[in-house]
Amino acid sequence: MDYEISLLTTMSISVLFALSLNLITGFCGQISLGHATFLGIGAYVTALLGKAGLPFLATLPLSMLLAGAIGAVVGLASLRVRADFLAVTTMGVGFLFVGIIRQQDWLGGELGISGIGGSGLSKTGFMLLALLSTAAVAALCLYIRASWMGRVFNGVAEDEDTMRVLGIDVPRYKLAAFAIGTALAGLAGALYAHHLQFIGPDSFGFVESVTVLSMVVVGGIGSVPGVVIAAALLSALPAWFQFIGDYKLLVYGGLLFLMMRFSPGGMAGLMSRFFNPVQTSAKGER
């Protein structure tokens, strides 16, 4: 039973993390190849503050705050560069983060931080907390999608120049997407740190960023249910099949490639094509 609880917690955290990237990349169309950085910031904040004696629940908002603040700064890059240049920039931020962590002894350096704990909750309680947070974030995503913010994000993702002609302050919306998305990644990171009770620089590297991006792409960029299902499945796979864990980058990179090549809309796109082959009517009427 312990194993199932642990697996469910892991899956839940992955879903939360993937949803946070989906907000930036899926909703607002800003690609990020360094999203694991914000998972890491959240994890390190909660670990260090926890060691300093702060109660677990008090560290959660601080994790989100710092991750979101740094996320907004990284988001400034999206005001200058677009598409592939933004991908390279965010990738650089990811390497920078890992590079800094490795060199700082007070952050644990290469060895990382172990013995994190004291969430004060039982394993089941922690699982419920993770599931509850993920459900809340999924609900928030659906709400944003249905709000005017979601409509603007949608427009920015498709054609930001036209959005400016409609009087939309595109830079502020992009920063908002980065701030919200990275803050939620910080929340995922905090849960992650307390779940594994050990964090190190390798947990937040490029591989993790590609993994979460492949979850979003496989699910269907922008689709909340698609991303939830894809992230849940893809995070469970390494636990079920040892070789996937061993060849993570190969498997996820391959999936990313195959999806981009054959179904850019992800699973959500496949489904809607399957059930609704001739889609001439406009979607998104609310």
Add this chain to the structure above:
Amino acid sequence: MNMTDQAVAPLLRIADVTVRFGGLTAIDRVSFDVHPGELLGLIGPNGAGKTTMMRSITGVVRTTAGGVELDGVRLDGMPIERRIRCGLSLSQQLVKPFRGMSLLANVALAAGSAKTSSPLKSLLHLSRREELAVAREMLERVGIAQHAEQNPAIQPLGILKRLEMARALALRPRVLLLDEPLAGLNSKEANALSSTIQDINRQGVTIVLIEHNLGEVMRICSRLVVLDNGRKIAEGAPRVVMNDPAVRAAYLGGDTLASAAADQSDTTTACAALGGQHA
């Protein structure tokens, strides 16, 4: 009518605008006013600087000197989205609808500008019932309400041009800038669309129309500003402007007329020289 127009303060004032790209002067000290309620045509041959003029009004191009004022508010230095919020609205020459949504949703997105002025505000609003109603009204105004639920991806250019105009109107602009709305349409479509533009103007929307189609411009505009080589060469009522020799020269090819004049003066001097010899 012009007298009363002059009496009211201009709505849009272009004052000594100069735009230089490196060594090239695209716009050279151009000034004109747009009065409330008028339909002003901005015309000129290819390369005259019409599009650059439009872009310096919307803020896509930075002016080297001079300024643009909308109802007393200086727009210089503002990015395009702030100028739009000040009351400008642009219907682009290249029509770019959002393809993932219906025509109605496209226009509603523009109509929601009050709810999208800041991210926080946009997050707090869900309903778009009012915006959909406004959008439907705008689609009716430009005559494509029957296509409201359809996707723009399957529409012909004529419909898309009207969609672009409906979207610009949905922003409730004080001045509507139309950048070559008739380009790419056949004469029948162009005639119908310019009548629509005229109707919209009669309903009280101030319009600046940049257009190549002189026939339609002559038919619907109340006043013209003519640019050539980045300079304003004429301004006034359509018939008067089109009879202006400078305008005719610009359209028929400045070189021929100028060289004809040069030839003429050459002959006169030659004659004078001959006369001198004779004397």
